Structures are given as C-alpha cells and as structure tokens.
Amino acid sequence: MSPASTPGRKPENTKNPMEEKRVKCQKCGAELRSEQKVCIACGTRTAAGGNFAVEEKEPFQITSSMKKAAAAAGALILILIFALALRVTPPDVIAQKWFNAMASRQILKAQDYHSPEFVQSMQQGLSDSSAISDYIYDELNAKQGKESFGKAIYTPGVPNQASVTVNISYPDGSAQTMEIIFTKIGRRWLIERLVY
Numbered sequence: 001m002s003p004a005s006t007p008g009r010k011p012e013n014t015k016n017p018m019e020e021k022r023v024k025c026q027k028c029g030a031e032l033r034s035e036q037k038v039c040i041a042c043g044t045r046t047a048a049g050g051n052f053a054v055e056e057k058e059p060f061q062i063t064s065s066m067k068k069a070a071a072a073a074g075a076l077i078l079i080l081i082f083a084l085a086l087r088v089t090p091p092d093v094i095a096q097k098w099f100n101a102m103a104s105r106q107i108l109k110a111q112d113y114h115s116p117e118f119v120q121s122m123q124q125g126l127s128d129s130s131a132i133s134d135y136i137y138d139e140l141n142a143k144q145g146k147e148s149f150g151k152a153i154y155t156p157g158v159p160n161q162a163s164v165t166v167n168i169s170y171p172d173g174s175a176q177t178m179e180i181i182f183t184k185i186g187r188r189w190l191i192e193r194l195v196y
C-alpha cells in the first residue's frame with residue numbers, strides 16, 4: 001500500500017497551487033498558459049491577447065461515420081423488404097382473406113387464392129366461385145351467421161398440404177363448418193378444394 005493512500009491521510013497535492021490555469025487556443029487547440037497573449041503554435045491572439053472574436057462554426061460536412069450509418073440504415077431497409085417479400089402468408093390468413101372476399105362478392109379477388117386444380121374443377125363445373133360466394137353471402141346475411149376461423153392444421157408428412165376450418169354459428173345456436181383444403185405452390189398457400 002502506498003503512503004499516499006493511507007487512511008486518514010489525504011494524498012499530497014502534486015499540483016503547485018500557484019501553477020497557472022491552462023487554456024486552449026481557439027483556433028488550433030494548442031494548450032497555452034492563460035496569461036499567454038498569442039498562441040505559440042499558430043500565432044492566433046488569445047483571450048488574454050484581446051481576442052474577443054466569436055467562435056467560428058465549422059460548415060456542415062458529411063463525415064465518413066455519417067455515410068457508414070446511412071449505408072447501414074439502407075442495408076437494413078433492404079433486408080426488411082426482402083424478408084417481407086419472402087414471407088409466406090399462412091393458410092389461416094389466406095382463409096380469412098378468401099372468405100371475406102367471397103362474403104363481399106369480390107369473386108375475382110377470391111379467385112386469386114384458388115389453386116390451378118381448384119380452377120380446373122370450376123371449369124369442369126364441379127365447383128363454382130359465384131355459387132360459393134352466394135352461399136357464404138346468404139349464410140352471413142339472410143341467416144345471420146357469424147364466422148370464426150380455426151388455426152391452420154398442417155398435414156403431417158405432407159409439407160405442402162394444410163387445412164383451415166371455418167365455423168359459422170347461427171342465432172338459433174346451430175352451427176356448421178366449412179373445411180378449406182390448401183396446397184402450397186411455390187411460396188403461396190392456395191385453396192385446392194372445399195369440404196362443407
């Protein structure tokens with residue numbers, strides 16, 4: 001333990017109390033004694049030398065760190081855009097969009113969620129978008145049904161197949177379900193068929 005840190009004894013002040021306060025040159029930042037009238041480094045008059053000039057402001061400059069920050073922000077935005085573009089909309093979300101489109105007679109919008117197989121079955125007359133829309137519209141309006149959507153159920157062992165159950169409950173307490181079978185084509189979940 002050094003004597004300077006002995007308890008009860010204040011460390012000795014190494015500074016000479018008579019030592020002049022140090023100041024910095026306004027122009028170049030050189031350390032000067034306060035009584036110095038002119039900077040020894042750049043020759044600028046100090047406050048002691050009668051310089052009362054207002055501090056000059058540096059013009060705005062784009063620094064390399066600002067450029068780096070902007071580049072990083074730009075890269076982050078690109079990553080977010082890519083992440084959004086690559087995100088797969090899950091079947092239960094598609095089910096709601098499709099059902100709402102059908103319920104509001106936006107058949108073209110609803111058809112956007114149909115798989116080629118489903119479209120083909122429509123063309124063969126096995127199914128009909130307008131009839132489905134009429135049916136759903138009727139259940140919700142004429143029959144006052146309320147729809148609720150189940151979570152997506154992924155078929156085990158079949159990575160490109162899922163289903164979503166839509167439950168429609170009526171004021172008299174009765175209910176019915178519609179099962180929407182999905183197939184994944186590329187990055188999109190599309191409706192393959194309906195069971196109701």
Ligand SMILES: [Zn+2]
Nearest residue numbers: 025028039042
């Ligand atoms: Zn100076």
